[in-house]
Amino acid sequence: MGHLKQQHDLGSGRERLRDQVAHVLRAALISGELRPGQVYSAPVLAEDFGISATPVREAMLDLAREGLVEPVRNKGFRVTEVDERDLDQYTEIRALIEIPTVCAIAASATREQLEALRPVAEEIVAAAREHDLIRYLEADRRFHLSLLALGGNDRLVETVGELRKRSRLYGLRVLDERGELLPSAEEHRELLDLMLARDLDGTRECVTRHLGHVRSLWADERGPRDRTGV
Known part of the structure; x- marks a missing residue:
């Protein structure tokens, strides 16, 4: 995941940043870069983006509402598996x-x-x-x-x-x-x-x-x- 920052320039502004992170994470989910069944931590992903954990956590919550990931208490978010x-x-x-x-x-x-x-x-x-x-x-x-x-x-x-x-x-x-x-x-x-x-x-x-x-x-x-x- 460390190369995401190089591939995507994230703009400023909290709402814009949240939406941009969600977009990049959706693309990573679709391409398989984020793997089904695996748990990902917002702080770790934030380090890959070079930003704070807050917009990443907010973006992941948006993806959870879409059914793409699910929260795992004290660990992060698990990518939903589709059968x-x-x-x-x-x-x-x-x-x-x-x-x-x-x-x-x-x-x-x-x-x-x-x-x-x-x-x-x-x-x-x-x-x-x-x-x-x-x-x-x-x-x-x-x-x-x-x-x-x-x-x-x-x-x-x-x-x-x-x-x-x-x-x-x-x-x-x-x-x-x-x-x-x-x-x-x-x-x-x-x-x-x-x-x-x-x-x-x-x-x-x-x-x-x-x-x-x-x-x-x-x-x-x-x-x-x-x-x-x-």
């Missing part, structure tokens, strides 16, 4: 929300609105090529939530954002090492092209496939498993 059943249910909910919403947006969004997402899609691909997992995750989140925002339903976007936080990509680093992350990144370009072509069937197939690939990234500490349970 396969949880992940499957998160995927099902996201599919029910995102597939019809993206298809509707493909039929209604202007070319200008969709092309505005092109730089973010390219950033996702560049981050995958450069093995920059934090940048990848941040760009991926911006792309998907910005795309869904074109539908005009703020509560829907908030719901998907919360689901993304809870369904952390534990196996992301392993997938990157295997060279399996880049194909998923390139699907963002493909999706945009299909939406711009008003190809609704292709859009549905692509977003369905993409969510399936996202689910395949949710490998726990035991490594890849047969999803059939055999």
Whole structure:
């Protein structure tokens, strides 16, 4: 964790600092840098950031309210473990929300609105090529939530954002090492092209496939498993 300070410049101001620390910790949770089931101390994390323990403790309490960590008396915070059943249910909910919403947006969004997402899609691909997992995750989140925002339903976007936080990509680093992350990144370009072509069937197939690939990234500490349970 000692390298987090070098990767993220934290600004001044208590509220801003608290939010920035929470953001960095979420990214570390998602990438697997903070490990499921492990307990982390706010003072120790604060030393890594080079700041006082108070904003770190406040940020961890924010993450606890989101269900990402849980307080451990006199020790710190334990990273919440998410099991396969949880992940499957998160995927099902996201599919029910995102597939019809993206298809509707493909039929209604202007070319200008969709092309505005092109730089973010390219950033996702560049981050995958450069093995920059934090940048990848941040760009991926911006792309998907910005795309869904074109539908005009703020509560829907908030719901998907919360689901993304809870369904952390534990196996992301392993997938990157295997060279399996880049194909998923390139699907963002493909999706945009299909939406711009008003190809609704292709859009549905692509977003369905993409969510399936996202689910395949949710490998726990035991490594890849047969999803059939055999």
